[in-house]
Amino acid sequence: MLFLAIFLGTSASYSTTLKVxxxxxxxxxxxFPPKRFVSLxxxxxxxxFSLGLDEEIVGVSIHCNFPERAKGKVRVGSxxxxxxxxxxxxxxxxxxxxGAGNTRDMVDRLGKLGFxxxxxxxxxxxxILKSIAHIGQVVNREKxxxxxxxxxxxxxxxxxxxxxxxxxxxxxxxxxxAPIVTVGKxxxxxxxxxxxxxxxxxxxxKEVYPRFGMEEILKRSPEVIVISSMNxxxxxxxxxxxxxRWKTIPAVKNGRIHLIDSDLIDRPSPxxxxxxxxIAKVLHPEKFKK
Amino acid sequence: MKIITLKKVLTISILLSxxxxxxxxxxxxMGSVKVPPLxxxxxxxxxxxxxxxxxxxxxxxxxxxxxxxxxxxxGFVGAGLSVSGATFQALLRNPLADPYILxxxxxxxxxxxxAILLGLGxxxxxxxxxxxxxxxxTIMVVFYFGRQDxxxxxxxxxxxxxxxxxxxxxxxxxxxxxxxxxELHTIIFWLMGDFSFSNARAILIIFPYILLGVFFLYLRSxxxxxxxxxxxxxxxxxxxxxxxxxxxxxxxxxxxxxxxxVCGLIGFVGLIIxxxxxxxxxxxxxxxxxxxxxxxxxxxxASDTFARTLLAPVELPVGVIxxxxxxxxxIYLLRTRKVVKTL
Numbered sequence: 228m229l230f231l232a233i234f235l236g237t238s239a240s241y242s243t244t245l246k247v248x249x250x251x252x253x254x255x256x257x258x259f260p261p262k263r264f265v266s267l268x269x270x271x272x273x274x275x276f277s278l279g280l281d282e283e284i285v286g287v288s289i290h291c292n293f294p295e296r297a298k299g300k301v302r303v304g305s306x307x308x309x310x311x312x313x314x315x316x317x318x319x320x321x322x323x324x325x326g327a328g329n330t331r332d333m334v335d336r337l338g339k340l341g342f343x344x345x346x347x348x349x350x351x352x353x354x355i356l357k358s359i360a361h362i363g364q365v366v367n368r369e370k371x372x373x374x375x376x377x378x379x380x381x382x383x384x385x386x387x388x389x390x391x392x393x394x395x396x397x398x399x400x401x402x403x404x405a406p407i408v409t410v411g412k413x414x415x416x417x418x419x420x421x422x423x424x425x426x427x428x429x430x431x432x433k434e435v436y437p438r439f440g441m442e443e444i445l446k447r448s449p450e451v452i453v454i455s456s457m458n459x460x461x462x463x464x465x466x467x468x469x470x471x472r473w474k475t476i477p478a479v480k481n482g483r484i485h486l487i488d489s490d491l492i493d494r495p496s497p498x499x500x501x502x503x504x505x506i507a508k509v510l511h512p513e514k515f516k517k
Numbered sequence: 518m519k520i521i522t523l524k525k526v527l528t529i530s531i532l533l534s535x536x537x538x539x540x541x542x543x544x545x546x547m548g549s550v551k552v553p554p555l556x557x558x559x560x561x562x563x564x565x566x567x568x569x570x571x572x573x574x575x576x577x578x579x580x581x582x583x584x585x586x587x588x589x590x591x592g593f594v595g596a597g598l599s600v601s602g603a604t605f606q607a608l609l610r611n612p613l614a615d616p617y618i619l620x621x622x623x624x625x626x627x628x629x630x631x632a633i634l635l636g637l638g639x640x641x642x643x644x645x646x647x648x649x650x651x652x653x654x655t656i657m658v659v660f661y662f663g664r665q666d667x668x669x670x671x672x673x674x675x676x677x678x679x680x681x682x683x684x685x686x687x688x689x690x691x692x693x694x695x696x697x698x699x700e701l702h703t704i705i706f707w708l709m710g711d712f713s714f715s716n717a718r719a720i721l722i723i724f725p726y727i728l729l730g731v732f733f734l735y736l737r738s739x740x741x742x743x744x745x746x747x748x749x750x751x752x753x754x755x756x757x758x759x760x761x762x763x764x765x766x767x768x769x770x771x772x773x774x775x776x777x778x779v780c781g782l783i784g785f786v787g788l789i790i791x792x793x794x795x796x797x798x799x800x801x802x803x804x805x806x807x808x809x810x811x812x813x814x815x816x817x818x819a820s821d822t823f824a825r826t827l828l829a830p831v832e833l834p835v836g837v838i839x840x841x842x843x844x845x846x847x848i849y850l851l852r853t854r855k856v857v858k859t860l
Binding site for chain 1: 548549550575578579582583584706713714716829830831832
């Protein structure tokens with residue numbers, strides 16, 4: 228799917244130009260190897276850091292909170308609004324954006340200002356591995372990317388083996404509480420539940436983040452509830468308290484309500500493997516006792 | 518009514534033009550990237566003269582491709598909305614009227630949403646074109662239902678506009694709540710006013726409407742004065758009142774439609790600028806229209822400059838700034854100025 232064509236540039240300095248098709252199918256051409264990167268999404272920032280880059284990352288989005296060093300980088304805007312001035316000033320060789328979050332219009336405007344943007348667009352666990360490989364290629368860190376992917380594959384394989392043949396508990400993942408929003412088909416968390424040996428009660432919904440009424444949840448009676456929370460301390464107790472009213476739900480009756488850091492399950496970064504392991508642990512605790 | 522001489526109009530216009538130039542220069546020197554003010558201004562003037570001396574390539578891009586188009590666009594929109602607001606206030610004889618009161622904005626938003634849902638939003642001209650068409654359609658429908666016996670009655674027109682606007686707003690909410698398309702998030706920004714995609718094309722799209730509209734309404738300013746002193750009065754003085762109402766309705770609506778189509782909904786400007794000008798200079802339209810245009814332009818450029826610098830790198834919706842700064846200023850005017858009978 229990705230075709231690469233490295234050829235010598237015409238300039239006397241013999242700098243090379245890399246021409247690739249990004250995951251949105253756009254042609255991107257930039258001097259290779261690029262030395263200054265701007266990341267427009269937290270998962271991209273995480274991938275870049277995991278590939279061993281740091282100094283080369285000259286700008287990140289305001290949502291980029293991991294690793295700690297990302298917080299010290301220059302902020303160039305949010306998913307939906309970019310500070311074009313800042314980016315112009317930073318003179319990146321390559322901007323990396325995500326199709327889920329950044330808008331097409333934004334990428335076009337960057338193009339008009341003369342910037343090359345590589346867009347990734349992972350849609351499931353397998354895609355994330357591909358995106359890491361693609362980013363590894365465009366930033367000239369292929370070996371590092373391969374190692375990360377191998378590690379992730381090994382760990383996911385282990386989860387799949389441990390949970391093979393076990394009954395699949397019905398899971399409800401709550402990502403918002405007013406209104407209650409869950410994860411449907413096409414979300415990362417839905418993919419993780421399947422890999423971890425569970426069944427997402429909203430897994431057949433076409434919407435990626437469907438809204439669910441309490442009636443619907445009672446009807447589908449989840450055996451495990453996972454609360455995906457941004458601020459683990461604050462809302463968790465209150466949300467737990469609210470669930471306690473619904474004793475007929477098996478998950479509530481049996482006390483199987485768990486909190487998982489949302490960044491681990493709906494952010495397509497290398498850390499999603501930790502999210503997979505955590506979900507598997509709450510679904511099949513007996514298999515993961517050490 | 519105080520006597521308005523051409524000399525007075527000219528003097529005030531020149532003073533307000535100087536203010537406008539000052540605000541433009543200020544806006545060009547401010548941003549999240551620090552470019553020394555004097556160098557910014559040198560870059561600006563050298564490019565006007567076709568020279569290419571000062572500043573680095575980066576600085577020139579920032580000043581000339583990012584800041585300047587925004588200031589110009591905000592200026593046109595501010596001028597247009599203020600004049601449109603002043604006209605609607607006179608036409609509907611209602612001090613609460615603003616450019617969006619007759620549903621033009623909601624029609625434009627519905628057009629924009631349909632364009633996004635059909636996938637036309639990816640073309641850079643798709644969204645403005647669709648929203649302009651949506652606005653035009655709304656103008657015609659409101660006009661059709663707002664007339665009685667072939668005449669425009671302010672109250673009927675107002676009711677027709679408000680009700681059609683509410684109906685269209687319901688449509689907007691419906692689309693936003695059922696659609697999963699991520700592009701629709703753009704609409705939310707658009708509903709709050711967004712200058713971030715200002716470029717030369719956007720300016721080219723709207724400046725004919727706004728320039729012609731404002732000029733046209735200025736030519737009618739004497740007649741607009743007469744309407745305010747009573748329609749019968751105006752008829753006796755030989756004014757074709759129905760025609761006047763029709764053309765002012767159309768001009769003000771077209772100005773609004775053009776503005777909304779390129780930068781979304783920017784509240785408050787069209788309401789407070791005309792009222793502020795009335796409080797400062799009096800209600801005569803010969804002075805009100807040019808002053809509103811110039812003051813509105815300065816006000817919106819200044820607001821947009823704050824919107825993009827206050828919390829940089831995150832940009833605030835400009836509507837937040839216009840309301841937050843405009844509101845208190847207007848209250849101040851209301852309290853300190855003697856109450857003039859404005860409408």
